[in-house]
Amino acid sequence: MMHSLIWLVRIMIHKISLLIYRELKNMIQFKSVLLVQIVYPLSYFLLYAIGISGSITTISYQGQNIPFILFLTPGLIAMQTFAQFQHIYMATSNDRRFGVMKLLILGGIDYPEIAISKILLSFFFIFFQFLFLVFGLWIASGFAPSLISLIVGLIILTIAIIFWGMIGIGLGVKITKEEVRNVIILVITLPIMFSSSVFYNPALAPKWIYYLSRINPLTYTANALRDVFLNNLSQCVNNLLFLSLFSIVALIFSSFSFRKTDLPRRH
Amino acid sequence: MNIIEICGLTMTYKNGVKALRGISFLIEKPKIIGFLGPNGAGKTTTCEILTTAITPTSGTAFILGKSILKDAKEVRKLITYAPQDYIIDWPLTVWDNLKIFAKLYNIPKKQINNRIEALLDKFGLFEKRECKALELSGGQAKRLQLIRALLPQPKILIADEPMLGLDPAGKLAAFEALRELKTNGTTIFLCTNEMKEVEEVCDEIIFINNGKIIAQDKVDKFIKQYANYRFLEIFYNGTLSSENIATIINAEIVLNEVGLIRIKMPLDVTIHTIIQKLSQQKLEIKDIKIREPSLDDAFLNLVSSHHDT
Numbered sequence: 001m002m003h004s005l006i007w008l009v010r011i012m013i014h015k016i017s018l019l020i021y022r023e024l025k026n027m028i029q030f031k032s033v034l035l036v037q038i039v040y041p042l043s044y045f046l047l048y049a050i051g052i053s054g055s056i057t058t059i060s061y062q063g064q065n066i067p068f069i070l071f072l073t074p075g076l077i078a079m080q081t082f083a084q085f086q087h088i089y090m091a092t093s094n095d096r097r098f099g100v101m102k103l104l105i106l107g108g109i110d111y112p113e114i115a116i117s118k119i120l121l122s123f124f125f126i127f128f129q130f131l132f133l134v135f136g137l138w139i140a141s142g143f144a145p146s147l148i149s150l151i152v153g154l155i156i157l158t159i160a161i162i163f164w165g166m167i168g169i170g171l172g173v174k175i176t177k178e179e180v181r182n183v184i185i186l187v188i189t190l191p192i193m194f195s196s197s198v199f200y201n202p203a204l205a206p207k208w209i210y211y212l213s214r215i216n217p218l219t220y221t222a223n224a225l226r227d228v229f230l231n232n233l234s235q236c237v238n239n240l241l242f243l244s245l246f247s248i249v250a251l252i253f254s255s256f257s258f259r260k261t262d263l264p265r266r267h
Numbered sequence: 268m269n270i271i272e273i274c275g276l277t278m279t280y281k282n283g284v285k286a287l288r289g290i291s292f293l294i295e296k297p298k299i300i301g302f303l304g305p306n307g308a309g310k311t312t313t314c315e316i317l318t319t320a321i322t323p324t325s326g327t328a329f330i331l332g333k334s335i336l337k338d339a340k341e342v343r344k345l346i347t348y349a350p351q352d353y354i355i356d357w358p359l360t361v362w363d364n365l366k367i368f369a370k371l372y373n374i375p376k377k378q379i380n381n382r383i384e385a386l387l388d389k390f391g392l393f394e395k396r397e398c399k400a401l402e403l404s405g406g407q408a409k410r411l412q413l414i415r416a417l418l419p420q421p422k423i424l425i426a427d428e429p430m431l432g433l434d435p436a437g438k439l440a441a442f443e444a445l446r447e448l449k450t451n452g453t454t455i456f457l458c459t460n461e462m463k464e465v466e467e468v469c470d471e472i473i474f475i476n477n478g479k480i481i482a483q484d485k486v487d488k489f490i491k492q493y494a495n496y497r498f499l500e501i502f503y504n505g506t507l508s509s510e511n512i513a514t515i516i517n518a519e520i521v522l523n524e525v526g527l528i529r530i531k532m533p534l535d536v537t538i539h540t541i542i543q544k545l546s547q548q549k550l551e552i553k554d555i556k557i558r559e560p561s562l563d564d565a566f567l568n569l570v571s572s573h574h575d576t
Contacts, residue, residue, distance in 0.1 A: 015371070022356070022367050029358035029399065099354035106318055106343050107371040264320045264339070 012116075015109055019117035023091065033087065040083060041129045044076050045136045053140075061201055062232060073137040074225035075198035078218055080129045081157060082192060084122040085164035086185055091118070092172025093181050096263075101173070105264045111255065115169055122161045130157060149228045152236070156228065159243050160221040166250035170257035197222045217246040268332045270294045270423065270454045271317065275326035278312050278478075286312040288478035289326065294456075294471075299449055301469035301486070302458040305570050309478040310458045311351055314427045317456065318348045331422060347372070349416035351427035351458075353408050357401040361392060361411055364400055365418065372419035386414045390440045405432045410440075417444055420451060427458040442468050462562040472562075474569060481569060486562065493569050494560035496531045499541070503528070505550040515548060516541045526553075 027033050053069040061071055092114075095101040101114070130153065138144045145153070175181055193199070195212040202213035213219045220243040227236035271294040278287040286309045294300060304310050315321045317328060319339040327334055333341045356364050362383065369379045387393040390410045400408060409432050416424055424445075430438050445455055445468050459465060465472065465486065472489045474482040482489060501512070503526060512528055513520045518536070522529035532541070538557065545552055 018367060018370050022359075022363075025363050025367075026356065026358050098357070099350065099352060100356055102320060103348070103350070103354050104371070106320060106346075106348055107368060108340075108343060109371070262321065264318075 012113060015113045016117045016120065019104075019109065019113060020121050023117065023121050026091070036083075037125045037129070041076060041080055041133055044079070045073070045133055049073055049076060049136075050140055059201060060204065061226060062230070062235060064230075066230065067141055067143075069137065069141050070143055070229065071201070071226065072199065073133055074229055075196075075222040077130055077133050077153075077157070077225055078160065078196075078221035079193060079198050080126055080133075081122075081160040081164050081221055082189075082218055084126065084161055085168045086189075088118050088122065088165050088168030089172045089181065089185065092169050093176045093178075096173050096261075097176040097178075102263055111258050115166065115254065118169065119158075119161055119165045122165055123158060126157050126161060127154065130154065143229070145229050149231075152228045153225055156221060156224045156236075156240060156243065159240065159247050160217065163217050163243065163247040163250045166247070166254035170250070170254035173261045173263065174257050192216060192218055217243060220246070269329065270297060270331060271456065272329040273313075273317075273326070274328065276313070276316060276323045276328060277325045278309070278316065278321070279324045286478055287316075287323070290475065290478070290480045291326075292473055292480055292483055294454060297449065297452050297454045298470040299445060299455040299457060299468050301465035301472045302456060302475065303460070303462075303465065303472055303566060304475035306460070308475045310475060311427055313475070314348070314350075314425050314456070314458050318346055318425055319343055320348070345422045347416040347419055347421040347424055349412050349424070349426040349429045351431070353405075353412065355400045355408055355411060358399060360397050360399055361387070361403070362396045364411060365415055368415050369418050374419060382418060383414075386417055386444075389444060390414055391436060406434050406437055409433055410437050413441060413444070417448065420448070421453060423454045423456065424448060425456045425458070428460070429457070430459065430461055430464050438464065462566060466562050474566075476570060490560055490562055490565045491534075493565035494562075495534050496564075497534060497560055498529060498558040499532045499538070500527065500529045500554075500556040500558075501541075501545070501552060502526060502554040502556075503545070503550050503552050505548075512545065512548075512550070516544050 049069050049072045053067070053072070056068045058065040059068050059071045092101075095104070104114075130150075134145060134150065134153075171181075171184065175184065191212075195209060196202070196216045196218035197213055198218060202210045202219065205213075220239045224236050224239035224243060227233070227239060271292075273290060273292050275289045275291055276287050277285070277289050279285050290309070290313065302310055302313065312321070316323050316335065317330065319335050319342050322336070327336050329335070330342045330345050333345065335342050356367070359367075365383045365387075366379065369383060374382060383396075384393065387396055390413070392407060392410055392414065395403065395407060400411065403411065409429070413426065413429050416426060416429075430441055433441060442464070445457070448455060457465070457469060469486055471483065471485055473480060474489075482493070484492065498521065499518075500522075503512075510520070510523075513530060516530070516532075516536075518530040518532050520528060521531055538555065542552065542555070
C-alpha cells in the first residue's frame with residue numbers, strides 16, 4: 001500500500017516536473033513573457049508606488065493611518081497573482097487550441113498534474129516578485145516585515161494563485177478563440193483591479209464600489225497581506241478564510257469546466 | 268489475445284453528424300493495417316476513439332484486451348498516436364518537442380538522446396534539431412509528428428494520414444520505420460488516402476465508407492476482388508471505329524482517341540484472345556500496353572459502387 005502510494009507520488013512528480021519544464025521552455029522561447037514577469041512589478045513599484053506616495057503620504061486603513069507605500073505595496077504584490085491568471089489563461093487556451101493538451105492527456109497527463117504544474121510555476125514567479133517588492137518597500141520606507149509575516153504572506157499568495165490559476169485553467173479549456181480570449185482579458189482586467197483594494201481603500205469610496213470590492217478576491221488578497229504586514233492577525237485570518245472559499249469555488253469551477261470539454265476523459 | 272477488437276461502434280457528433288454507424292472488425296496479429304476510405308468516411312473518428320481521445324456514442328473497442336471505455340488509462344500506455352492535424356509545441360525546438368514526449372513515454376534517461384538522434388537521422392531532421400518547430404516546413408513538421416509517435420516503440424501505433432505532405436525521401440524513411448516497427452511486433456493502424464503507401468507497406472486493408480465497414484482483406488485479395496480487370500492500351504492503324512473494337516473484344520472503353528483505345532479487360536480474358544480477334548478484323552495493331560489493376564482502381568470501384576447503391 002505504502003509502496004504503491006510512493007510510486008504514484010513519484011509518477012506524479014515526474015509528470016509535474018515535465019510540464020513545468022515544458023512551460024519554462026516555452027517561456028524562454030517567448031522572452032517577452034519572462035520580461036513581463038520582471039518589468040510589470042518593477043515599473044508599478046517605481047512609477048506608481050514611489051511616485052504617488054510623494055503626493056499621498058498616508059491613507060486610512062482599518063481605523064489607522066498608514067504610509068501610502070505600505071498600503072500600496074501589498075496591493076501590488078496581490079496584483080501579481082492576478083497577472084498570473086492572464087498567463088495561465090493564455091497558456092491553457094493555446095495548449096487547448098493547438099491540440100497539445102489532448103496529446104499530453106493521451107500521453108498520460110491528467111488534470112491535477114496540469115493544474116499543479118501551473119500553480120507551482122506561478123508560485124515560482126510570485127515568490128521572487130514578492131521578495132523583490134518587499135525589498136523595494138524596505139529600501140523606500142525602511143519597513144521590513146518579520147520572517148513569520150513573509151511566510152504567512154507566501155501562504156496567502158499561494159491561495160490567491162490557486163484561485164486565479166484555477167479560473168485561468170477553467171476559462172482556458174473552454175474559451176480558446178484568441179480574439180474572444182483577448183477581449184475577456186481586456187474587459188475584466190480594469191474592473192478587477194480598480195474594484196479591489198489594490199490602489200485605494202474601497203471603504204472610503206462610494207458604497208457600490210465598496211460592495212463590488214467585497215466580491216473581488218483581489219481585495220481579500222491585498223487586505224490579508226496588509227494585515228500580515230501590520231500584524232492585524234484576526235483580520236488576516238478573516239480575509240484568508242474568504243480567499244480560501246473563493247479558491248475552493250474556483251477549484252470546483254476549473255475541474256467541472258475541464259470535465260465538460262471534449263478533451264479525452266479522465267479516469 | 269486480439270490486438271484490436273471493435274464491436275459495434277457508433278458515433279454521432281453534437282451537430283447530428285453520424286460519423287460511425289456500427290462498425291466492427293478484428294485484428295488478431297501484429298501487422299500493418301491500411302484503414303482506407305473517402306473523405307468524411309469516419310477514419311479519423313475511428314482513430315480518435317481507438318486512442319481514447321473521444322468516447323463513442325455506443326459500442327466499444329478493446330486494445331490488447333483492454334476496454335477503451337473502462338481501461339482508457341491502460342489503453343493510452345499501449346498506443347501512440349500520430350494525429351492528422353499538426354499538433355506540435357511550435358515555439359519549442361525540434362529536440363525539445365521530442366525530449367518532452369520521450370520523458371512522458373518513460374523512455375529510460377540514458378536512451379532518450381540516442382533514440383531521438385537515431386530517429387532524427389532516419390527522417391532527415393537531425394540538422395534541424397535546434398530549430399524552432401515553427402521554422403519547419405509542413406512536410407518536416409509531419410516528420411516530427413511521426414518521430415514523436417515512434418519514440419516509445421509502442422505496441423500499437425495509430426497514424427492518421429502520416430505521409431500527407433511528405434516528400435519522397437520522407438515517405439521512404441517512414442516506410443522503413445514502419446516496417447522496422449512491425450518486425451519489432453508493433454501493430455500499425457495506418458489511416459490514409461494514399462494508395463501507394465498502402466500498397467507499399469500494408470498487409471491488410473479495412474475499407475470504410477459512410478461510417479460503415481465495407482471490406483477487410485489482404486491487399487492483393489482486395490485488389491483482385493474489387494478491381495478484377497486490367498487496362499489495355501491498343502495503338503492501331505485501321506478503319507474500324509473504337510466502338511466496334513470494344514464490341515468485338517467484349518470490353519468497356521475507358522479512353523477513345525484516334526489510333527488509340529484504352530479498355531477495361533476482365534482478368535479471365537487473355538491478351539492472346541484479343542489480338543486474335545482484332546487480327547481477324549484485319550486491324551493493324553502497332554502496340555499494346557497492359558496496366559495491372561491498382562489499389563486506386565479498387566478504391567474508386569468500391570466508392571462508386573456504394574454511391575450507386
